[in-house]
Amino acid sequence: xxxxxxxxxxxxxxxxxxxxxxxxxxxxxxxxxxxxxxxxxxxxxxxxxxxxxxxxxxxxxxxxxxxxxxxxxxxxxxxxxxxxxxxxxxxxxxxxxxxxxxxxxxxxxxxxxxxxxxxxxxxxxxxxxxxxxxxxxxxxxxxxxxxxxxxxxxxxxxxxxxxxxxxxxxxxxxxxxxxxxxxxxxxxxxxxxxxxxxxxxxxxxxxxxxxxxxxxxxxxxxxxxxxxxxxxxxxxxxxxxxxxxxxxxxxxxxxxxxxxxxxxxxxxxxxxxxxxxxxxxxxxxxxxxxxxxxxxxxxxxxxxxxxxxxxxxxxxxxxxxxxxxxxxxxxxxxxxxxxxxxxxxxxxxxxxxxxxxxxxxxxxxxxxxxxxxxxxxxxxxxxxxxxxxxxxxxxxxxxxxxxxxxxxxxxxxxxxxxxxx
Numbered sequence: 001x002x003x004x005x006x007x008x009x010x011x012x013x014x015x016x017x018x019x020x021x022x023x024x025x026x027x028x029x030x031x032x033x034x035x036x037x038x039x040x041x042x043x044x045x046x047x048x049x050x051x052x053x054x055x056x057x058x059x060x061x062x063x064x065x066x067x068x069x070x071x072x073x074x075x076x077x078x079x080x081x082x083x084x085x086x087x088x089x090x091x092x093x094x095x096x097x098x099x100x101x102x103x104x105x106x107x108x109x110x111x112x113x114x115x116x117x118x119x120x121x122x123x124x125x126x127x128x129x130x131x132x133x134x135x136x137x138x139x140x141x142x143x144x145x146x147x148x149x150x151x152x153x154x155x156x157x158x159x160x161x162x163x164x165x166x167x168x169x170x171x172x173x174x175x176x177x178x179x180x181x182x183x184x185x186x187x188x189x190x191x192x193x194x195x196x197x198x199x200x201x202x203x204x205x206x207x208x209x210x211x212x213x214x215x216x217x218x219x220x221x222x223x224x225x226x227x228x229x230x231x232x233x234x235x236x237x238x239x240x241x242x243x244x245x246x247x248x249x250x251x252x253x254x255x256x257x258x259x260x261x262x263x264x265x266x267x268x269x270x271x272x273x274x275x276x277x278x279x280x281x282x283x284x285x286x287x288x289x290x291x292x293x294x295x296x297x298x299x300x301x302x303x304x305x306x307x308x309x310x311x312x313x314x315x316x317x318x319x320x321x322x323x324x325x326x327x328x329x330x331x332x333x334x335x336x337x338x339x340x341x342x343x344x345x346x347x348x349x350x351x352x353x354x355x356x357x358x359x360x361x362x363x364x365x366x367x368x369x370x371x372x373x374x375x376x377x378x379x380x381x382x383x384x385x386x387x388x389x390x391x392x393x394x395x396x397x398x399x400x401x402x403x404x405x406x407x408x409x410x411x412x413x414x415x416x417x418x419x420x421x
Contacts (some may be wrong), residue, residue: 003093003120006101007113008200009079012207014112022108023115023145028121033126034149037067040134040261041149043141043179044158046308047192047254051158052340054258056134058280060084060274067125067133069146071114073200073382074286074302075407081121096120114138115350142181151184153268154261155203157191158254160199161307172199180206183214188264190215194253198361215264217256228318229289229299239274245282249288250311255281287407289315297397300411302404304329309338310401312401313345319397321348324381327369327402331360335368338402343372346399351376352383355409384413391415 002112015022022385027034040055042048049070054085056068062256065082072403073080074279100119104111125133132153137144160176163241178198182187189207193216198218207214223235229247244251262272284290287302289312289350297319303312316323325346329335349369350363361377369376379386388411400410410416 001094001097001101003097004077006097007116010111010113010116012113013074013411014115015110015368017143020143020145022110023118023148025107026111026115027122027148029107030100033122037122037130037149038132039149040132040265041137041146041152041155041182041187041403042134042158043137043144043156043182044192045175045179045305046303046311047158047250047257048136049285050251050254050283051156052134052136052284054254054280055156056082056280057085057133057259057283058262058272058276059134059270060277061135061279062270063276064131064270065129066380067121067128067130068136069118069121069133071138072404072408074404075411080082080117080298081124083125083128083130091195092124093120094105095096096123099123109263118145123178125242125393134394135171136407137179137182139177140178140181142178144178145369147182149184152182153270154188154190154264155184156257156261157180157182157189157194157195158257159307160195160203161305172389175199176202177273178201179405183207183210183212185210185212187212188261188268189213189259190213190217190257190264192253193217193219194250217260219253219256222252222256227252228244228295229315230291231343237399239277242278243282245284247291248311249313251288274399281282284333284383286411287404294393296394298391298394298416299397299399300407301399302407303401303402304333304338304403306334306337306341309312309341310403312399313342316345316399322396323397323399324348324390324394325399325401326350326352326363326390327400328352328355328362328383328406329360329365329402330356330405331358333360333403335360335365339365339368342375342401343369347396349374349376350386351378351383352386352406355383355403356405359403359405383409384415388413388415
């Protein structure tokens with residue numbers, strides 16, 4: 001069957017869960033493919049996609065057949081499910097949809113689109129005999145459907161901040177408890193150095209309960225030689241001349257977590273040469289301070305919560321003025337805090353909507369930015385046309401930000417050429 005027909009039968013979030021029994025029933029119905037695979041499990045408020053891509057590329061370069069599972073998709077549904085960087089095909093998805101559809105027939109309703117996608121992904125990795133899968137959580141960790149996997153080779157937590165509070169809780173401790181749920185007995189555990197205080201204490205407690213030493217990168221071992229929108233060069237521990245293609249200081253924290261994860265994998269018997277690690281660190285994924293044009297700069301970033309917006313503000317602070325931003329956000333995001341954090345970073349904001357049904361109205365977003373002291377206006381053109389027009393007449397840097405769904409629309413429009421992984 002057409003996989004799109006299968007996905008369309010389910011809602012985005014499905015019925016709310018209090019345990020993993022629903023996803024366990026689905027996995028059992030399709031043969032428990034997760035029990036025949038090895039994993040690196042990635043959770044965190046921000047940074048999951050970057051860390052997933054760096055690790056996946058490192059493992060592929062080291063000669064391991066490596067699956068990667070990410071969300072949401074950026075250009076097309078297929079890009080969520082990849083092996084050695086190659087997307088699953090429509091034909092493969094259709095074949096897997098038949099299997100999952102038949103399996104779901106005898107089960108209770110209430111599955112989410114994410115759970116159905118996950119079932120197809122795990123079947124794909126098993127059928128293609130992947131050596132290892134870098135598995136990104138969808139939401140949280142403890143009750144996230146991806147947590148149905150057996151103890152991973154390594155559990156990695158990239159950051160903790162307030163997001164999805166209606167589901168995960170309204171404090172960093174509650175959110176950290178959910179993220180820390182991916183740490184299991186027998187797994188290595190790595191936590192980014194950007195996680196501190198009460199959140200870190202929660203994660204340390206979970207690791208201790210599992211008999212696992214939590215590895216937190218020592219950032220005093222890092223020497224940064226350069227860091228900007230075009231990437232970074234740094235030394236870490238005994239490694240010198242490391243390079244990141246993705247811009248922003250926050251990527252240095254992601255890189256340190258990747259390096260420590262690779263060290264932990266080596267300790268578990270994985271042969272990962274330094275050359276492979278260097279190749280992985282140089283990964284670029286769409287909408288993470290992605291340079292669409294160098295002169296004058298056009299930059300695309302999908303940050304959509306206060307922590308991500310803060311990181312973006314730090315990056316654009318290095319750009320010359322005048323700076324303009326095309327911004328669009330979803331109505332379920334903390335737009336007020338995001339507006340407050342980014343208001344001073346640009347000389348003008350042009351607000352857009354229409355890229356998703358639940359996009360915050362452009363006029364409403366412009367009002368929020370205006371209340372925070374920014375010059376802002378709502379565009380009366382579709383998002384892609386707005387960007388195209390502004391880019392053609394830019395007299396300074398142009399940044400497109402606020403939502404991964406907005407980023408997807410811009411990349412899919414082919415204004416700057418198709419985005420590639």
